[in-house]
Amino acid sequence: MQILQNISLKPYNTFGIDAIASHFVSVSNIDDLKAILKLKDYPEKFILGGGSNMLITKDINALVVHINLKGISIISENDDFVTVKANAGENWHEFVLWCLKHDFGGIENMSLIPGNVGTSPIQNIGAYGVELKDTFVSCEGLDLNSKKIKSFDKQACHFGYRNSIFKQEAKGQFIITSVTFKLTKRNHKLNINYGTISDELEQKGIKNPTIQDISKAVITIRESKLPNPKVIGNSGSFFKNPVISKAKYDNLIKNFSDLPSYPVSDTQVKVPAGWLIEKAGFKGKRFGNYGVHNKQALVLVNYGDASGEDILNLSKLIQKTVEQIFNITIEAEVNIL
Numbered sequence: 001m002q003i004l005q006n007i008s009l010k011p012y013n014t015f016g017i018d019a020i021a022s023h024f025v026s027v028s029n030i031d032d033l034k035a036i037l038k039l040k041d042y043p044e045k046f047i048l049g050g051g052s053n054m055l056i057t058k059d060i061n062a063l064v065v066h067i068n069l070k071g072i073s074i075i076s077e078n079d080d081f082v083t084v085k086a087n088a089g090e091n092w093h094e095f096v097l098w099c100l101k102h103d104f105g106g107i108e109n110m111s112l113i114p115g116n117v118g119t120s121p122i123q124n125i126g127a128y129g130v131e132l133k134d135t136f137v138s139c140e141g142l143d144l145n146s147k148k149i150k151s152f153d154k155q156a157c158h159f160g161y162r163n164s165i166f167k168q169e170a171k172g173q174f175i176i177t178s179v180t181f182k183l184t185k186r187n188h189k190l191n192i193n194y195g196t197i198s199d200e201l202e203q204k205g206i207k208n209p210t211i212q213d214i215s216k217a218v219i220t221i222r223e224s225k226l227p228n229p230k231v232i233g234n235s236g237s238f239f240k241n242p243v244i245s246k247a248k249y250d251n252l253i254k255n256f257s258d259l260p261s262y263p264v265s266d267t268q269v270k271v272p273a274g275w276l277i278e279k280a281g282f283k284g285k286r287f288g289n290y291g292v293h294n295k296q297a298l299v300l301v302n303y304g305d306a307s308g309e310d311i312l313n314l315s316k317l318i319q320k321t322v323e324q325i326f327n328i329t330i331e332a333e334v335n336i337l
Helices: 030-037 091-101 117-123 195-201 211-225 246-252 275-281 308-326
Strands: 004-008 021-028 045-048 058-067 072-079 081-087 136-143 149-153 176-184 242-245 268-270 290-292 300-302
Touching: 030 058, 030 136, 030 176, 081 117, 091 117, 091 211, 117 176, 195 211, 195 268, 242 246, 246 268, 275 308, 290 308, 300 308
Parallel strands: 021 058, 045 058
Antiparallel strands: 004 021, 072 081, 081 176, 136 149, 136 176, 242 268, 290 300
8 A cells, every 4th residue: 555646537537637636545455444544644535436426627635545445245145136245446337247247137227337336325326217226235334533334224325316315414424335235136127118228129139138138238328329438538427317397397398399208206307408408509519628429418528638627617508508598407417526
């Protein structure tokens, strides 16, 4: 374990922003993590996971602690279910593939989501009709004050749409060190009715899909719509899909008859932020080294050496324009630093 100075964070964030950390250390076990957090020579510490859900807008004058805790283990199992624990530093997609290799079902729809396991509960990540909370059992987090490990069950996490206690009242108070899931071993509950999964399966001639088939379909769909962060810097969906009143929606479709919606309750509907952004004229729009992806308007991209400030200013312009046209506020899904 070595503390380095003046390290570029470009390899550690999927936007590829070349911000500088004044000090940097990568931690691979809990004891080292506790020791680092107790260091008084570095009063300011910044916790970094997979770097997939963040936009860095400035250099970080602090000790950046990179969470690199590895390991996947089976906690318990019976004929129908298995409980699997994954440490925070495991890449999310690699974890999904590990589960599929063992024929463990429940998270296949979330294939190819960028980032690490440790940040998955913070965001309550989700895709194609499935959310983390659907298979979540518990997570462990290191309390930054007491330096003790605390366990959070599903109820304690207060999961919401792309939200959790770790983004609200417990924000910045814990480092998630592991996450435990309950997955199926047989009689898998297949979810193929969201998005174009069923269409993709049909094109491949698959009538009785396995969880592996669903994962491959999701990967194909995501790769056709979303840029690979290793090629073009991005953080996936930049904005949340807004939830509006049904009354507002009914009023909007008078002028925008093709506005899609998904029911949330008897009085609320969710509308696609990507549709709003595309209609506002931003899809595929480029501003030098940055812009909006040409296949998915939800994705802001860094084509080269754009700064975090460039991306942030673009996001604000999009928000302002959507507000002016539709009277709908769209919120950023990524964390702005």
